[in-house]
Amino acid sequence: MTTGLSASADVVVVGAGIVGLAVAREILRRHRDLTMIVVEAESDVARHQTGHNSGVIHSGVYYSPGSLKARLCVEGSSLMYDYCDEHAIAYERCGKLIVALDDDEMAGLDELERRGRANLVPGLRRLRADEIADVEPGCRGVAALHSPNTGIVDYHRVASTMARELRDQGVTFHFDTRVRSLERSGGITTLHTDTGALRASYVVSCAGLWSDRLAVGAGADPDPRIVPFRGAYLTLNKTSHPVVRGLVYPVPDPALPFLGVHVTRLINGDVVLGPSALLVFARDGYRVSTLRWRDVVDTVTWPGTWRLARHFWRAGAREIMMATSRRRFLDDVARYVPAAREVGVREGFSAGVRAQALAADGTLVDDFVLSETAGALHVRNAPSPAATSSLALAREVVTRIEASSDWRS
Numbered sequence: 001m002t003t004g005l006s007a008s009a010d011v012v013v014v015g016a017g018i019v020g021l022a023v024a025r026e027i028l029r030r031h032r033d034l035t036m037i038v039v040e041a042e043s044d045v046a047r048h049q050t051g052h053n054s055g056v057i058h059s060g061v062y063y064s065p066g067s068l069k070a071r072l073c074v075e076g077s078s079l080m081y082d083y084c085d086e087h088a089i090a091y092e093r094c095g096k097l098i099v100a101l102d103d104d105e106m107a108g109l110d111e112l113e114r115r116g117r118a119n120l121v122p123g124l125r126r127l128r129a130d131e132i133a134d135v136e137p138g139c140r141g142v143a144a145l146h147s148p149n150t151g152i153v154d155y156h157r158v159a160s161t162m163a164r165e166l167r168d169q170g171v172t173f174h175f176d177t178r179v180r181s182l183e184r185s186g187g188i189t190t191l192h193t194d195t196g197a198l199r200a201s202y203v204v205s206c207a208g209l210w211s212d213r214l215a216v217g218a219g220a221d222p223d224p225r226i227v228p229f230r231g232a233y234l235t236l237n238k239t240s241h242p243v244v245r246g247l248v249y250p251v252p253d254p255a256l257p258f259l260g261v262h263v264t265r266l267i268n269g270d271v272v273l274g275p276s277a278l279l280v281f282a283r284d285g286y287r288v289s290t291l292r293w294r295d296v297v298d299t300v301t302w303p304g305t306w307r308l309a310r311h312f313w314r315a316g317a318r319e320i321m322m323a324t325s326r327r328r329f330l331d332d333v334a335r336y337v338p339a340a341r342e343v344g345v346r347e348g349f350s351a352g353v354r355a356q357a358l359a360a361d362g363t364l365v366d367d368f369v370l371s372e373t374a375g376a377l378h379v380r381n382a383p384s385p386a387a388t389s390s391l392a393l394a395r396e397v398v399t400r401i402e403a404s405s406d407w408r409s
């Protein structure tokens, strides 16, 4: 409920995840004279996807050539490495293998190689079975793709650094402030929040798991809807030598926009297995048991959910087992990194929740989606690799905003 005007600015960015922060930064890089507020429902930056992910700087192998994801991931990874260099943020270009386990997976690996080459992924190399051990001694498979430009970083640290830069340039942060709706009148947008109203000439909404609600409330197409997919991780026990030198991924199911449970070395030295991909009943469903009625209603009343369930009920059943059984998780990974089973895992799962857009026809929307309403641009679908792509996605967003008739009108 709005209780009165609390502040106004030329631009208000909703959401202090990595996408909102990168967009705010890009706007100021191009328009230093503008005043800006970043408004965030939580008490600090990076509390949702940005702070709960695998920390991988993707190189751009997977994505359909010509898609926004393909272009912005390749550009974004290079910008992310530069950003980390400029701000002394630790990263490691540790490289990644995508491993085919048997002949049935070779067609999938061929397709990934074709995409990677079309996307101009730097250094991409095909490995025969006997070459895999040169890159990853603990890994086995019948063939692999090696992407030496893939790396690891702590995106929470990247986001905190961006926030500090923004504060230094005079940007005001309003934390613990959830925007409930947007109202446009006379060239000004009023953002109704729990604690008061904000006014802006232009609004950019980068609201992640809640992005569809603000967009639809402001008059955008209700299609697609965000459905939350929980990704659980297990952490391997510490060993004197890590079981992997870099990152090891399976060949993913081409029908799904998820990369399969993989072995990821984090920048803090831990090695994690995951993430799984389970449809949950809360947009902040970090625990499987969390249930929010509004989120349940949004998911079950969406026709796309039922179409998705009809197609993928087998994958769904497998994910439910993974969510409840550490042994299933380990068995899955041990197919390509056998030592994972011997090393064993620490107690408990950690988790992130993906904001995945689902179309009314049951398609999981693969590409990034941006849409506009009067005086606002909404980032409607920014799942992985949007952390990698954030700086390039921000350039794309700001270029589109500048082309809008509502921008500085």
Ligand SMILES: Cc1cc2nc3c(=O)[nH]c(=O)nc-3n(C[C@H](O)[C@H](O)[C@H](O)COP(=O)(O)OP(=O)(O)OC[C@H]3O[C@@H](n4cnc5c(N)ncnc54)[C@H](O)[C@@H]3O)c2cc1C
Pocket: 014, 015, 016, 017, 018, 019, 020, 039, 040, 041, 042, 045, 046, 047, 048, 049, 050, 051, 052, 053, 054, 055, 056, 057, 058, 177, 178, 179, 180, 206, 207, 208, 209, 210, 211, 214, 231, 275, 351, 352, 353, 354, 355, 382, 383, 384, 385, 386, 387, 388, 389
């Ligand atoms: C399990 C998992 C693994 C992943 N692994 C990788 C990876 O290895 N590499 C990679 O590149 N990407 C990865 N991703 C994807 C990446 O984390 C996201 O694409 C990226 O963080 C999206 O950033 P964002 O700013 O759009 O969203 P978020 O980080 O979710 O931020 C959105 C913010 O908006 C705020 N907000 C929402 N609604 C409102 C409102 N109404 N009012 C005010 N504030 C609001 C939220 O509180 C939140 O802070 C992964 C994601 C997950 C979940």
